Amino acid sequence: MQLFALKTDLLKAGRMSAFLEDHYICIGWPGIGDLERMEPDEAMASLAKVYRLEGQELADRMQEISMFAYGMADGDYVLVKDGKDIHVGDLGDYYYVEDADTPEDGTCHRRGVTWLKTVHAEVLVAPELQRLLHEERAIAWLDRPVDKVTLERWLSGAGITEPGSEAGAASAIDQAPVDAATLQAALDILKAALYSEDAERRERAAVAILAYAKP
Structure with missing residues (x-):
């Protein structure tokens, strides 16, 4: 969700x-x-x-x-x-x-x-x-x-979370920076979704791209 x-x-x-x-x-x-x-x-x-x-x-x-x-x-x-x-x-x-x-x-x-x-x-x-x-x-x-x-x-x-704990490790992964290649791949997927036959998928892709572009 x-x-x-x-x-x-x-x-x-x-x-x-x-x-x-x-x-x-x-x-x-x-x-x-x-x-x-x-x-x-x-x-x-x-x-x-x-x-x-x-x-x-x-x-x-x-x-x-x-x-x-x-x-x-x-x-x-x-x-x-x-x-x-x-x-x-x-x-x-x-x-x-x-x-x-x-x-x-x-x-x-x-x-x-x-x-x-x-x-x-x-x-x-x-x-x-x-x-x-x-x-x-x-x-x-x-x-x-x-x-x-x-x-x-x-x-x-x-x-x-405490350093070294399993939850702490997951949190660290969540906060790790995304490399440029992965980010571009994600954006390419969103751009492709803009032309989906599913109207809801198009709308959510558009919102995601707008949210990313907002300073």
Whole structure:
């Protein structure tokens, strides 16, 4: 599964009490239409027209929207910061709520969430989670898949291991730099996936490449 971190204050969609009660998250941006019925280029054109965005600002906002609508998938996990608490959820599919597509509401673009637990931010000592939660992006994405066992270990406060231990060796491997040839091979695979007949595979490849290219 993939692991995401959502900063609702940066998305201007900070309604944490409603998110927890009604089991969803959203990204704002009302007025651009149902993203499930659009290709990414159509969504970008609508975003530019409605909000008069262009250049880098348009690219940055479209990256957030693409990550939410096309990059996340059912079964991925999300961390949502709420003051000193971190809410952990199992993501569902994207869905569009037409009645909420107003400037006053603005919660029209949603993903269902099964909330799993809430942990205190100070518990999350794993370097991977620290980096994810401190990225200055509205939606941050861990650059590798995470299994449930590893995530549970991180959420329990684990993350620092003794040198020489088996877990420590695995951690060292995870953090080892990737050589240029391996990195290029991985990028070639992602580029090839952009032309897959599977729409979901194309979208996730596009999101991966955008995340890699983002400074």
